[in-house]
Amino acid sequence: MHTVALNHLSNAERERLLMLARSRLTRQVATASSIQPADRSQPLPLSWAQQRLWFLDQLDPTAGSAYHMPLALRLSGQLDRAALQATLNRVVDRHESLRTRFVSVAGTPRQVIAPVGTEVAMREEDLSALDAAQQALVVAERSASEAGDRFDLSTGPLIRGRLLRLAEDEHVLMVTQHHIVSDGWSIGVMVKEFAALYAAFAQGQPDPLPALTIQYPDYAAWQRQWLQGEVRQAQLDYWRHTLSGAPTLLDMPTDRPRPAVQRYTGDVVERRLALPLVEGIRALSSRHGTTLFMTALATWAAVLSRLSGQKDLVVGSPVANRQRTEVEPLVGFFVNTLALRVRMEDDPDVATLLARVKATTLAAYAHQDLPFEQVVEVLQPERSLAHSPVFQVMLSMNNTPGGGPMRLPGLALSNVETGTPAAKFDLALSLSESPDSLVASLVYATDLFDRPTIERMLDGWEMLVAGMVADDTQRVSRVPLLSPLARKRVLGFSAPVASALPVDLVHAGFEAQAAQRPHAIAVSFEDQQLS
Secondary structure (H helix, E strand, O other), X not given: OHHXXXXXXXXXXXXXXXXXXXXXXXXXXXXXXXXXXXXXXXXXXXXXXXXXXXXXXXXXXXXXXXXXXXXXXXXXXXXXXXXXXHHHHHHHHHOHHHHEEEEEEOOEEEEEEOOOXXXXXXXXXXXXXXXXXHHHHHHHHHHHHHHHOOOOOOOOOOXXXXXXXXXXXXXXXXXXXXXXXXXXXXXXXXXXXXXXXXXXXXXXXXXXXXXXXXXXXXXXXXXXXXXXXXXXXXXXXXXXXXHOOOOOOOOOOOOOOOOOOOOOOEEEEEEEEOHHHHHHHHHHXXXXXXXXXXXXHHHHHHHHHHHHOOOEEEEEEEXXXXXXXXXXXXXXXXXXEEEEEEEOOOOOEHHHHHHHHHHHHHHHHOOOOOOHHHHHHHHOOOOOOOOOOOOOEEEEEOOOOOOOOOOEOOEEEEEOOOOOOOOOOOEEEEEEEEOOEEEEXXXXXXXXXOHHHHHHHHHHHHHHHHHHHHOOOOEHHHOOOOOXXXXXXXXXXXXXXXXXXXXXXXXXXXXXHHHHOOOOOOEEEOOEEEO
């Protein structure tokens, strides 16, 4: 009876049922298998995410440096130096990931954890004798140095600090970690714990934080045991099917040819969307049952498709990958990357594209446990040092928990810019939402793009977003990327101009010019010229 019913389903309906069954199997196994403390007398394996970064660091140290996580805070007020050091030490004591280094045993990387009581090295520098302009220069130089100085994964430590004294009541604290031991969610955990511990220690009180029941190495060992057999195969099958035949390179129009080896040098352009447009995006999402991220993915993919001419493309997106409550309070590298395929060969309207992106995103979330590197292995794309595999463009939402504002005794805290970001991809658009705004930050590879090109790209994206908000029944290919003024500027006229030649076709115009000036230079390249 069930077989007859399934045979009457379309391929798409059958695939949806299979996907639902696989995701339920994944959740059932995950629920039945609890994370237990790993045997510390045995070699501790890396998580799949850690192993990916370890191999990348071995292959290309420059790539490893692109995965640093710098944080800089201005501390205004009376700083309790002893409480600050004690706070940092306690955070590192609480989280084994921050005391971990990575060594190779017979060619296999293993985690080695330093004992509790390892003090965080804090380099200090007194800049109080300098004027404000000189201090700003030194702070910028030290920030760039902290963000770029390489970590040695085999010796550690993989967290370091620097304290700059600007005045009696003014300091800048810099803390840098390697991504292999931390992620964006972890920053929120550390900020929350830092605030609670400093407040307690500055007032002579004991540690107020509850003990952790498990540590990151326990999760890594559990992940290795759980992600195998039917669970792993179901996820492999999904990604193999979903990404089969997808293009492995998004061929965007760049200002310069792609270098043979990716250098990870980048810059960023920010854009704050006006409140009426933000409200329009929210209303559009509400009408179609999409999240802000899903709507953003539809708009971003539409712009990339229009600029590249490709109707089938893959966009990467990070996910926190903390689906179990016991790992939420941990510092560690949990984040995974999803390859989201968006197809527009049929020239969909806005509503159809939103529905398609919603289905794609939900299915990917249901199969997010498989590490991206294993997705790459099953797809076997042609590897290149010039670009990342599977996708070269990212989209992310900055919505990880931040622990709220820090309120420390006698101190006011504010963020300090940490310098130019590394460009792990050609383009990486991140969105930060607040009740009254939406800020888009587009990090780009400076080897490929000039800043004016990126500014025009954001102009086009903003114009397309406004067009989709205004009319969700139109074809995506017809949504304008240029304002009327920009269109006139690009086309180079504001009123019809009489042609200098009485011809209508390009080749005919070329022939007419050649007949009039046969000896004029037509083409030049380096030291060669053709008439």
